[in-house]
Amino acid sequence: MSEQTIGQPPAGDKPVAPPEGKNSNNELFRKITQGPGLVSVLGVFVALVIGGLLVAVTDKKVIETAGYVFARPSDFFTQLWRAGTESYVALFNGSIYNSAQGFSPFLETLTVSTPLICAGLGVALAFRAGMFNIGAQGQIIIGATMAGYVGFAWHLPLVLHLLLVVLFGLLGGALWGGLVGLLKARTGAHEVILTIMFNYVALYLLDFLMNTTAFRRPGETNPISPILDANATFPVLTGSRLHLGFVMAILLTVLVAWMLKRSTLGFEFRAVGHNPEAARTAGVNVARTTILAMAFAGALAGAAGVAQVAGTEKVLTVGVAGSLGFDAITVALLGRSTPWGTFFAGLLFGAFRAGAVNMQISTGTPIDIVLVVQSLIVLFIAAPPLVKSIFGMNPKKRVRKTETIKAGAK
Incomplete structure (x- = not known):
């Protein structure tokens, strides 16, 4: 037998390259989400x-x-x-500003932007891990459901009650997102299909719960919950609807930015998102990272549900999520999946929402x-x-x- 050069494959073997189509799809995904x-x-x-x-x-x-x-x-x-x-x-x-109200419209923009920022961060984090999280809508609903129930069914001291509302909202979103990550990691199911289906499950689950005595307000025929305890809601600024949930959105933005740039877990998220096979070869547990990425993404979307139910609405309804979960996808895309880019994109879309009514009233524009x-x-x-x-x-x-x-x- 002739000697074989060290480091070269055997004569009859060829180096196995990743499928070209798969690489092309990954590259296209990164261009769209992280351009x-x-x-x-x-x-x-x-x-x-x-x-x-x-x-x-x-x-x-x-x-x-x-x-x-x-x-x-x-x-x-x-x-x-x-x-x-x-x-x-x-x-x-x-x-933003008008001569009659000063900067009061800007405070309304910040209020409307709060859930958009939180949900957008959840979508953006999943993007960085190489997954298209279409399930922010369902994660918002589950987060709002758990936070809302704790808010109106329990009666606790001020700080403790609000902390538990936030914690259960994050936990609800994390469970809903983490379940998608678990199914993807264990069965190979595509996260887009899973999250779309989970959106419907969450919506109809909330619809069912709102027609039970545990969730419906006594004496009401409409599906609406009791008002959350004052101790379970975010404090608001005088003369506006802006609440402390906006500070939560800022803190979550800082946390996600630090995690992606400075933490080992954030590095694993980015490594798996860039190339799962290379990450696996380098010793990263891809299945575990996938589950954690979707759980963290779900928790961030759940924070949007908390902002809605404990900040803006103060009650739980079937339409608590509105179209926030789908708008969050646009916010994350516009922010190029970066935490601060998503933050400012959320402010832009919040300004669109806050100013649209005045635009229609003042100019007749639809x-x-x-x-x-x-x-x-x-x-x-x-x-x-x-x-x-x-x-x-x-x-x-x-x-x-x-x-x-x-x-x-x-």
Whole structure:
């Protein structure tokens, strides 16, 4: 037998490479969820411009001036600019500042942003671990259900009661998310399918509970719980709805940022999200990491449920989660799965929600235009090459242009 070089595979064996399709899918997932922040900012800008144009072209005065645009084009473009900017000015006045209320609208924005930030952090953390957490909606519902029950059924001293409400809300979300992670790790089931199904299970479970005597308010025919004890709710600022839950959202953002950057567990999350096979080879327990990642993600989404039931609503209803779980996906995508990026994306979407009502009242613009802008943001975030091509940021074209210039010079 001929000697075999050390470190080389046997003559008849070829190195086994990971499947190309799998690598391509992982790379695409990372590009969508963890791309450059500049693309997100530009995507928001383009979405706002398109939203403004949609408002403008449906404005009555714009349509009237379009009839004689060639005779007096200045009238048309003046009305086009007025209609396009007027709605956003009203949105700003309803979400940040206006002369009549001062910065009170900004406090409302912070209030609305609180559950978006918490749920967005849950989705973003799962993204960093390589999983698409569509189940924030169900995790919010279970977290709110457990927190709400502790809030109205138990009667405890001030600090202890509120701490238990928060703890049980986090625990409910963690159990709901961790169960998905367990099924994925043990059976190989896809987390997208699992989380979608768990959303429905959580929704109908809450619907069932709200029709039981343990959860329904005495004397009520509508499915609504008793009001939470005052000791079980977040303190609020005088003259606003802003509550201490916003401080909880800030603390959770700091915690997630520290965990991902400084802790061993956060490193394992990122390693598994980048390449599970390489992480397993390096000694990481991928199954354990998957379960923990989904449990932590669920706990963060459960915190959004706590913010809703103990901060804003103070009661438990079937619609306590609204569309927060699905908006959280957009928030996490816009934040590029970074804790602070998600935090500021949550503030932006909170401003959209808080200012939409004033926009409709002041200008008559349909409130649905905010949903259109949010949908456009998702579109542009999910298609980074589209945004890059709009702004001429395609590096391949630059390389080809440079090579063409060099070839011409030669």
